[in-house]
């Protein structure tokens with residue numbers, strides 16, 4: 249393939265100067281569009297490639313959106329450093345980091361204009377995106393079901409300075425058109441949000457190949473986890489879209505960078521409190537409470553900030569204790585090996 253053709257074909261898969269600077273010369277790039285425990289499927293300029301992950305454990309966990317490099321004529325693979333990664337604490341009692349999508353340019357946080365709509369949930373996703381240095385946008389679906397969708401758009405817009413909020417009936421491709429027109433060639437977008445909010449419906453309206461969608465329960469508007477695997481799809485306009493399964497509960501760990509960006513309105517004011525260790529409760533000269541009293545700052549912003557910081561501290565502590573345990577076990581194991589070798593006189 250001529251160099252120009254290869255460059256265009258790679259750009260269509262989301263290849264950027266970042267990856268080009270890290271490519272091992274001669275190795276063939278492939279972008280992962282499906283990743284399971286034992287295999288990853290990827291697109292290269294030569295067609296589809298399959299990687300048996302049980303044979304390549306050194307690659308570590310592979311996420312949808314990752315770039316892999318294949319050595320020509322051999323079975324050797326490398327994973328390229330990620331430009332961005334959307335990572336979260338995995339669900340369940342055991343805390344560990346899980347990369348949801350790699351090398352994403354835009355994170356579309358999808359929420360619907362019904363009982364699922366929650367400012368606190370949107371804040372959580374905004375923190376996640378900002379923490380990963382990915383530009384977040386909010387997509388409010390089911391516009392057709394809301395009496396006053398304008399109020400919801402306004403409330404969502406107030407959560408982060410400059411955040412775009414798109415309001416759509418996700419089933420209607422005409423309404424999704426303005427969002428579709430902002431997607432650039434080679435740009436990677438990921439959809440995240442609760443089950444049933446319309447992520448796959450939106451992906452279909454954006455022109456992705458037909459994805460399964462499922463009805464929600466009428467009692468509480470909750471979805472049934474119709475999408476079960478992450479996948480990346482190519483859009484007709486030249487973008488790449490990662491459809492994620494619905495997230496049950498998004499827990500935050502080590503997200504201080506994201507928290508500082510999303511709660512800048514509270515934290516900037518806190519700089520002006522009389523006491524440096526002000527808890528923003530009943531202290532005299534508290535600039536945060538003053539802003540709440542004057543109506544400039546909604547009280548719920550301070551509550552959200554507190555909740556997310558507490559949760560983050562809890563999860564970070566558990567994660568750190570787990571890492572320490574793993575280090576201790578590794579240390580004991582190495583010591584055991586040394587003493588065995590010493591006995592054998594090695």
Ligand SMILES: Nc1nc2c(ncn2[C@@H]2O[C@H](COP(=O)(O)OP(=O)(O)OP(=O)(O)O)[C@@H](O)[C@H]2O)c(=O)[nH]1
Nearest residue numbers: 390417418444446447448449461462473474475494
């Ligand atoms: N009225 C209305 N229904 C919608 C809209 N968007 C999605 N739906 C419906 O909501 C249901 C759930 O949509 P899905 O696209 O499967 O939701 P999802 O977010 O992909 O759900 P999971 O795959 O479970 O995470 C389907 O019955 C859709 O037809 C919308 O804008 N308006």
Ligand SMILES: [Mg+2]
Nearest residue numbers: 447448474475
């Ligand atoms: Mg889905």
Ligand SMILES: [Zn+2]
Nearest residue numbers: 521526528534
């Ligand atoms: Zn204060």
